[in-house]
Amino acid sequence: MPRLDYPEAVVDLITELKRLPGVGPRSAERISVWMIQHNKANPEALSIALDTAREKVSLCDVCGFFSTLGECDLCDDDGRDVSSICVVEQPTDVLPLERSGAFGGYYHCLGGKLSPLDNTSPDDLNIAGLLRRISQSEAEGLEVIIALSSDVEGEATGNYLVEVLSKLECSVTRIAQGLPAGGGLEHADELTLMRALQGRR
Amino acid sequence: MPRLDYPEAVVDLITELKRLPGVGPRSAERISVWMIQHNKANPEALSIALDTAREKVSLCDVCGFFSTLGECDLCDDDGRDVSSICVVEQPTDVLPLERSGAFGGYYHCLGGKLSPLDNTSPDDLNIAGLLRRISQSEAEGLEVIIALSSDVEGEATGNYLVEVLSKLECSVTRIAQGLPAGGGLEHADELTLMRALQGRR
Numbered sequence: 001m002p003r004l005d006y007p008e009a010v011v012d013l014i015t016e017l018k019r020l021p022g023v024g025p026r027s028a029e030r031i032s033v034w035m036i037q038h039n040k041a042n043p044e045a046l047s048i049a050l051d052t053a054r055e056k057v058s059l060c061d062v063c064g065f066f067s068t069l070g071e072c073d074l075c076d077d078d079g080r081d082v083s084s085i086c087v088v089e090q091p092t093d094v095l096p097l098e099r100s101g102a103f104g105g106y107y108h109c110l111g112g113k114l115s116p117l118d119n120t121s122p123d124d125l126n127i128a129g130l131l132r133r134i135s136q137s138e139a140e141g142l143e144v145i146i147a148l149s150s151d152v153e154g155e156a157t158g159n160y161l162v163e164v165l166s167k168l169e170c171s172v173t174r175i176a177q178g179l180p181a182g183g184g185l186e187h188a189d190e191l192t193l194m195r196a197l198q199g200r201r
Numbered sequence: 202m203p204r205l206d207y208p209e210a211v212v213d214l215i216t217e218l219k220r221l222p223g224v225g226p227r228s229a230e231r232i233s234v235w236m237i238q239h240n241k242a243n244p245e246a247l248s249i250a251l252d253t254a255r256e257k258v259s260l261c262d263v264c265g266f267f268s269t270l271g272e273c274d275l276c277d278d279d280g281r282d283v284s285s286i287c288v289v290e291q292p293t294d295v296l297p298l299e300r301s302g303a304f305g306g307y308y309h310c311l312g313g314k315l316s317p318l319d320n321t322s323p324d325d326l327n328i329a330g331l332l333r334r335i336s337q338s339e340a341e342g343l344e345v346i347i348a349l350s351s352d353v354e355g356e357a358t359g360n361y362l363v364e365v366l367s368k369l370e371c372s373v374t375r376i377a378q379g380l381p382a383g384g385g386l387e388h389a390d391e392l393t394l395m396r397a398l399q400g401r402r
Contacts, residue, residue: 004278004299007269013254016247021235022228029293034222035251036258036267037312043255046217047248050236053214054244057237066237068208077205092230098205111238 010036062133064109064126065091074107081105083139087130087146087161089113089154097147105145108133113148113157122160130161134168142170150177150195211237263334265310265327266292275308282306284340288331288347288362290314290355298348306346309334314349314358323361331362335369343371351378351396 010032017028035043060072084105091109110125146161148154158174165172178196179188211233218229236244261273285306292310311326347362349355366373379397380389
């Protein structure tokens with residue numbers, strides 16, 4: 001019996017979809033079927049959106065947020081507080097913080113976190129750019145707020161930053177860890193409760 | 202403070218990615234960042250694969266498997282056993298069965314399963330095509346094997362098919378349910394064990 005396989009065009013599509021982060025072989029197959037099966041799938045729109053994003057959007061050289069044709073909405077915003085810089089992992093971490101309404105300063109996206117397993121060393125992150133920004137800053141009492149994930153890699157990256165930044169003229173703070181809003185004590189894990197207790201005020 | 206948002210091109214890309222089955226808002230954001238951040242992301246390849254698949258591939262009018270430019274590798278294969286048709290939900294269910302090496306007949310992809318919640322009625326599935334294939338078949342002792350998922354919708358679809366097919370000249374069987382290969386009894390849920398017991402031979 002000859003070995004049956006998907007048509008070449010489907011295999012190519014599955015291969016390309018599988019390369020996306022978070023899309024496994026089964027998801028890639030499901031997406032392919034959906035694309036081919038549904039008239040409303042409109043893959044042309046995705047294909048155009050991909051090309052446009054690739055062409056127009058890049059990451060800002062200064063802060064690492066998305067910039068369109070070299071213009072960054074964050075860095076170009078004069079209305080922000082120059083005396084604080086919030087350090088996050090990814091450009092997608094900026095909007096959740098903005099929506100909280102609790103921060104009005106500038107951001108700095110590292111582009112990831114230190115991770116020996118993924119071979120991410122300090123040189124792979126936009127740390128040199130952060131040090132440059134801080135040393136070039138003319139703001140009085142500059143505060144650098146570290147807002148990284150509360151997992152092992154996020155903690156390690158935070159500790160590394162604290163050490164590096166201690167040599168510069170700025171104060172360094174970290175966002176609090178504790179009970180999430182709306183979460184009852186009975187649903188919190190031990191580590192969260194431990195940190196919530198340690199961070200009590 | 203003006204409300205910050207992603208550049209328009211990024212918003213468009215996220216919107217298109219979110220429409221894919223199994224891709225939520227967070228995954229869509231992560232994929233977008235990856236696309237823009239990594240040089241090796243090569244979104245052109247995905248965009249080309251999408252266009253090619255859409256242009257060349259459709260679902261076979263007869264069996265519902267993928268066909269390239271109207272030619273179906275399954276229906277065009279003369280070496281298969283004409284006396285058995287295996288009914289599956291999706292074209293992606295065909296290859297796993299082929300790989301098992303336990304079936305050498307033809308396939309019929311319904312394109313889904315009955316589901317009142319998703320508004321999928323018998324008219325939305327390729328059931329009329331199946332009935333036509335069976336009544337036009339000249340094979341002696343035609344066997345229709347129902348190989349649908351073992352969830353509620355799959356069961357309901359199977360029961361519906363058994364009823365509809367009882368009026369035609371063919372025997373109808375269903376694939377067995379029971380303990381998965383390599384799975385110990387201690388990891389199996391009660392329903393699986395009940396069905397494994399009921400299906401004992």
